[in-house]
Amino acid sequence: MRRLLRWAATAAALPVLAACTGTPPEDAGPAEAGADARPIPAECEAAADLPKRQMRGVWLTTVRNIDWPSEPGLEAEEQKEELRAQLDAAAELGLNAVFFHARPTADAVYASDKEPWARYLTGEQGGDPGYDPLEFAVREAHARGLELHAWFNPYRVGWKDPDLDGLSGDHPAVEHPDWLVEYDDQGWLDPGLPEVREWVTGVVMDVVDRYDVDGVHFDDYFYPYPAGGEEFDDDASWEEYGDGGDRDDWRRSNVDALMADVHAAIEESEPWVRFGVSPFGIYRNAGSGPGGSDTEGLESYSAQYADTRAWIEQGSVDYLVPQLYWERGFSAADYEVLAPWWAEEVRGTGVDLYIGQAAYRVGEDGEKAWEGDGALARQLDFSGGLPEVGGDVFFSMQDLRGRAQGAMERLSEDHYALPALPPRAGGGEGRPDPVGGLGAERTGDGGVRLSWDPVEGARSYAVYRVAGDGADDPCALAGRDNLVGVVGAGDGPSFTDTAADTAAGAAEDGSGGGDEGLRYFVTALDRYRTEGAPGEGEAVAAPTG
Template sequence: MTTQFWEKSIGINATLTNLLLNPVRRCLLLCRSKLRKASDGVAASRQTSPFIHQGWWLLRKRLLPLLFLISFVAVLLLNSFAPAIAQLPPQPRQEIRGVWLSSNDFSVFRNRSKVQAAMSQLRQLNFNTVYPVVWNDGYTHYPSAIMQKMGIPFFFKGVDGQDVIADIISQAHSQGLLAIPWFEFGFMVPLSSELASQHPDWLTQMRDGTQTSTNAAAEVAWLNPFHPEVQKFITELVMEVITQYDADGIQFDDHTGLPVDFGYDKYTISLYTQETGNPPPPNPQAQAWIKWRADKITAFMVDLYQTVKSRKPNAIFSVAPDYYNFAYKLYLQDWLNWVRLGIVDELVMQVYRKDLESFITQITRPEILETQQIIPTGIGITAGLRNSPVALPQIQSQVQAAQQRGLGISFFYYESLWDIAPEPAAQRQSAFAALFPNPALRDISQNPPRKPTFDTISLPLYTKPSLGQRVRGYFLEMAIANGQPKRILLDTGSAGLRVPKEFLGNAPIRRTGQNIKEILSDGTILEGELVYTNIRFGLLPATEPVPVQVVTSRQCTAQKPNCSAKNGVPFSGIIGVNYFEKSLPYNPLRKLPGNLSNGFIVTGNGGNNNNGSLILGLTADNQAGFKMAPWNKQSKINDVPGNRWDSQVSKVCLTIAGSSAKNLCNGKMIADTGTINGLTEFKSASTAGKLKPGVLRSANAVKVAINGIFDYSLTPGTRDGFNRWNLSISPQSEVPTFVNTGIAFFDKYDVLFDQVNGRQGFRSRR
């Protein structure tokens, strides 16, 4: 009975909400700007009809108090009908009904009265979003301090000298429309522009040295999206718009990419060679070369998304690309991965087709079906061009096809809706009114920052670091504080991220002034300040800033004077991913989004030159075949999120040939990617028997096992990282027998780290 009552209560809640609260919500959304400005009469002065003016004030004076009273009563009723745990159904994704305001429309929007009339007309026809262009042809359509500082002229004032973009946004809001400024040309600029002339080093080129391509925008050059100064320039423009205007978001289209034939400039060639060890292939469509460039553009978009959200968390980060195969293969724009990474809040795919069958084929592609389950998704439809008008039947059939599939619409472009069209304006407007017979208002308050949609992801583990000459290791590519990606040693035996100062980029860093010290197993002492900053694993950003030790000093302990700090090898950084944190900094994988933070799997490379893998996010599928050993839970530490575990596994059996250590099953063991060689540490000399501290010989075969979980054996030799095994005697040891199997163990076993359930898994790779 209780369950039935709750289910009925939830149904009653939904019904009451629709009946009682929706009128208030609709009124507040439609009139949000009017409410802000009603006190000084601004809203009333912008109405085009005295009747509307008087009607609004009557509504405000007589009906709003009643509506607020109804909403108050509704809240009381909802609370009385259901317990606190009952929740209303989630709101459906907001439908896109938009139009691009292009450079072709500028003659219209330079005039304030025309802007006001246009926004009013769009609202009456139940549009809900406008996308005014703010960047194309190498110029901004708003007065930019950044461009002014560069000496680049500004041509786009209104007829009264007004800021056209500010006027469009203000008038759009007065009609309850969202205004999302549109960076139309992305990385594309005319070769003759002041920007290209001032910064020729910012341009990229084809393999034969050609700097331009030809498309619908005529002959154009391309800013190099891999160049840090270009990325900084675009980011500054975007943030200038987000900061300077009350914009509801920002949109990037198909030009926020690069034609596949480009990328053969000196900077990019050097960067690719540095990161891969080889120059770019001569074939621009080589898969690895495409992926490398596409991933670089994705990494930039991840950083740009985070920067926008840090300033305005609810801003809509919108993209308007071509269909995916075209966008990725020909323009290096991996927008489906952007959606999956959680950095896209809205997608409008451009489908400019005359043939309805071809149009439907594009809007029913798998990537669109996937995307529309996650975010508001629309289709870009051409309403006509000045030299190529589009008749109403084509527009109507395409809109209806999209609507039947639950997709929104955006038209390119405003003037072609009815001003330059084969049918009379009144007929066109009547047709658009029929396409959108009911309002569909949008509200950015329902647009919180998103999380990735995948439960697991695999990142490559490289065999060489960005710095240093380490013999063996697994290195994870990371970007710290928006710096260039660096390959950092993955260490399952320690916790916390520790990097040299030069690995940091120019993103904000919160300094603590706290100097910390870490002593590595080889006797190296790392010292440096603890700071908090953003990090990215490959393309995947952490959900918030994490603690990082910025290492500024390295030296050796007195007990181990020949540590790595003495040999002059540069410090390549360490990312410790152990869950046995003793203090700050903690394992940064704890700050991954969603399911990705629940644990990970290290898959080795078998001792060859192929990359291993770090699999983030444990699922039922990727845990198949693992045999589990438990960890012991430890007390929590302040500022360390999640559970803390002693990630040494117990009941380890050890046998060393030629010694009294034969099937001792009282040991503890750690699987450690950060240690090159295997190690046995005895608490007393008697346990070691005849063996002396030092490197074991081939006669001292080692066998390490946990009954029913794994059985590992090794013949000691002289190859670091493969078969060298050390023995030490330490009365200070916490346990009688301790085993660190070193990196060679990962040649034979995949190792799973489950931070939720406190266990470690082993799966044979043989």
């Protein structure tokens, strides 16, 4: 049996383990105080059977009070209490990101000088809830080690009753009535107007510049979903800007331009903020044109004029979350057809792919595929085996805490038993400093409480537990095998490993090193999600008896 590595006495060994943490590009320069940190060597990457980065997200919807707040008009403290409970539940389910609905109907779930307060807060559009929900959500999410992506509907103004009938005087559709197009029972800002594109980009950047969000997220609402017998009346903008070309191509070019504008603005201002979209799950059917999927359903390419392939090719998005809300084996839109199709589209492009999962369908009447606690795990059993699939996002929070609770608990056992770090943002230079001042003490109930000194610039921390003789393995931190927690940054960061004695006992029984106890390591992650080198490890003796 190999001896437990003595980090304090063998300082030269630190760079070896440090080399196995983080994944910046090969030419990234190390931070001054973390000069020993280097990219993961190829042999360490190969040794990581379980990659430690994975998107595990949930949509938290505010429109029509689907997820939060439970009803309009609650007092500020009641709203905060409900939101804390939602974020607690997300963390307990093993998730690491919340997609918070910040702009549901060209209004704001945050303090804005550009658009009025959303009516879902107080019951009246423009009604001040008495606090800033987005600011509160960001702070509370980060405290739990969760990312927060601000979710925007770029064009939707809302439903006629009560949204369009109750627009406040400072709503953009009231101040610019020529921007509004009514279609079926809804209202939309006209995507064909350059001033609308400029406005939406400005709204997004107002949030990016003022709030510490981790991402900006658009859903599938660009041009509206088709309604039988209805025509989207953009004749005026078409006549002024269409240049006599194909109208469908022009509409797609309008959406393409918005995507490029928003991505470029974020990249220039706050490049660590990731920009992504969750399009409808079918881009195009193979029968409609080259490159489509073997499906027979509504196409986002021709229905919402969302050309996701162009966004991938042009680098207008950092990630995609196609809404694959159909089960494995569904003839018109088979999950087993669509997940590989999307994986092929992003392969080698640098665009990350996560799958939008239909938690709302669990237990659906008459649908055998969605019965039982294995309904969601079955989906991930398939798509989780595709190398390009970097995680999943679930719709929506109320379902994870309701009809899909059992299915999510089963999924957590099968797929989320170990924590995961969030995906890394592109760019950034160097790494956070190594964590110092790590201390450990037993809690008396089989756990170990860790505390350490804050690291400047840290957004979160990763906590690793390595058993006995595995502590000197230079690749011990390369995967998530030994990751036990992700902790939000704070003035006095800490983590309690409640399963410490269980882990030590398991090591003694089978994996080796239990008689020599455990050793803990902590690393810091910055706003790019770049991981720093581990500081000196802290040993905890095996429990007696």
